[in-house]
Amino acid sequence: MEAIASVMPEVIETIPVPTYINGSHALMQALVAEGVETIFGYPGGAIMPVYDALYDFQERINHILVRHEQGAGHAAEGYARVTGRAGVCLVTSGPGATNLVTAIADALIDSTPMVCIVGQVAKKLLGTDAFQEADVMGVTMPITKWNYQITSADEVPDIISKAFYIAQSGRPGPVLIDITKSAQLELMTKPFTYERCQTIISYKPRRIPKQEQVEAAAQLINNAKKPYLLVGHGVQIAKAEEELKAFAEKTGIPVATTLLGQSTISTDHPLYVGWLGMHGNYGPNVMTDEADIIIAIGMRFDDRVTGDASKYIKQAKVVHIEIDPSEIDKIIHADAPVVGDAKEALKALLPLVHPNDHTIWRNEFRKYDAIENEAITIPTLNTPSGKIRMGEVIDMLSRKTKGEAVLVTDVGQHQMMASRYYQFRRPNSLVTSGGMGTMGFALPAAFGAQVGAPDRQVVAIIGDGCFQMTLQELGTIVQNKQPVKAIILNNNFLGMVRQWQQLFHERRYSFVELQNPDFITIARGFGMDGQTCSERENLSTALDTMLNHDGPFLLEVIVETEENVFPMVPAGTSVSQIRLK
């Protein structure tokens, strides 16, 4: 003991003690190494050391201050949906984190890559009900693809690289990293090094499908008389639009998409027949009952697509191409499952399928188009008098933007009308909350999409109800000078709920009428230009004014108050019971 005591002080003096960066700087370095350019965030007590480090990184990372953490979440989603890269959010503990929860749930169900970095109280305060402590790990466990709590600075590089890898690979999804304030402040005990995660021992999403699965699928497809392609969001996530087109063109198989699958293939492509679902097109829905082979790609047979699943495509054999094995047989039995990335699967299938034409079969869809046009589309677009219809606005917008805008839609009737009447010409052009149906999604998501795709025209289509859920993000749009165009289709009702009350609850309108504020005054208050249009003859000029405006613009269109969205497959019925009125 004595010997050691006499040696110790000398040792300490002679070896220079290296100092390494703290956890917050490590986090910044990790984000830079990961190629992150933009963060959507909101500061607070438990994340202040990170914001302090961010101060030194302003040149390399563009931090965007939102007005509410939910806005940060949806903006990150919008950004991710147009770029294909993870959107990044940075928020404080407790209420900051819980405000993010809706967006995380939304991102999970719509397979959107997102990395949420959330402050947490210091390690020694965990579990003590400290100020702004919430069990964010517990809260987000069921709604994240993965979550992890960092309690020491040394963990930062490995965990951040793992977070991005998990969020962006396989079936993408949100990852949450809870980082204690002590880990943000403490120094690393080793030099910072960063290696991008390539693989995780317990997580191995399959990209390349098994050859025997591909062959089994090809055989079913080659023997089909009435094959039918149902294309989901997965095809755009895999960036497999070209492969899909090549496959469809070689085989002559008609293509329908899900709500989120829209814009995968141009709506004027001869093989495109329309979209599926509760308010989807007539032919595509009823023809699912006629097909002998259904080829479902990157879609999950959501109940809004299948209606009563026990009566769905009973006559058909199903080829299900899907990266997430837990989706196989979850709702609909797959006779030929192909587990893998949509792009890889289509590439592998292409040489194995026979060229075909299927003209007669394809023409069967057209007779339903005629019925739908006659009953719904033509009358809507040729309304002679009265208030403007939502469809007219979207149709005109579609022409004026040549179908090339990124449409970001909120949730309700206007969402369905936007899908019905916009003619998408370019991939990755519809950003909407499909699985969660989150009102308030559109304004912040449009902002995020514009940040991610500065060269594209971004137009948000928003209901008067939805707008009031996240309208404070007008401030974010203005402060960041993003030229987002937002259209409020104002029917003075929570329209979609009103429609259900009218159709299924004998018009007992229970709490669906809104006393709305003056939206344009609100926009002006935020420093954003805007205008209201209530007359049909002014609509075209109003849209031109909006589209030609330099900078963000809010256009409010006063529309028919009690218009309904048709076709409609009433909830719980089979798709064959689709109603035209």
Next chain:
Amino acid sequence: MTTYTICIFTENTIGLLNRITIIFTRRRINIESLTVSETERKGVSRFTIVIKHESREEVEKLVRQIRKIVEVLAVFGYLNDEIVYNEIALFKISTTLGNKPLDVETINQQYKAWVVYWGLDYVVIEKTGNDTEIFEFFNYIKRHDILEFVRSGRVAVGKTEKGLVEYLPEEAEWEHYM
């Protein structure tokens, strides 16, 4: 209702039990028993969860959902005849004066149960076996005054000749436990 034994091999990290049980709760599947231990491989935990379910399809879906958890290495759902399984039960039996005397010979020979602790006024009897065997013994021993009775969850190994390592991802070196 059929009994299924779900064996889950995972990395040993905080919160994993929560991640796994969330999947059962969300689907309203009741857990009959659950045991966790480290396996013969360092850092690999083994969860053995027993459930009853009417639909094999639903159990298969459950297994696929569990497999989706990032830290899960492998999952198996077994029927009873595909595994060797056992439980352990402890019975604390009062032996105060005046109580019916214990027939240790029957307990040992007929029920293969053993007295593992002699207290002043009680004994602790250990019985291993499957649930039927344990309840047969319970029915026999209940003529005595049972002060406490506890059953462990099921532990099980598959009847195939394969070892655990063959199911684990290939590229890692799986070190032995001790």
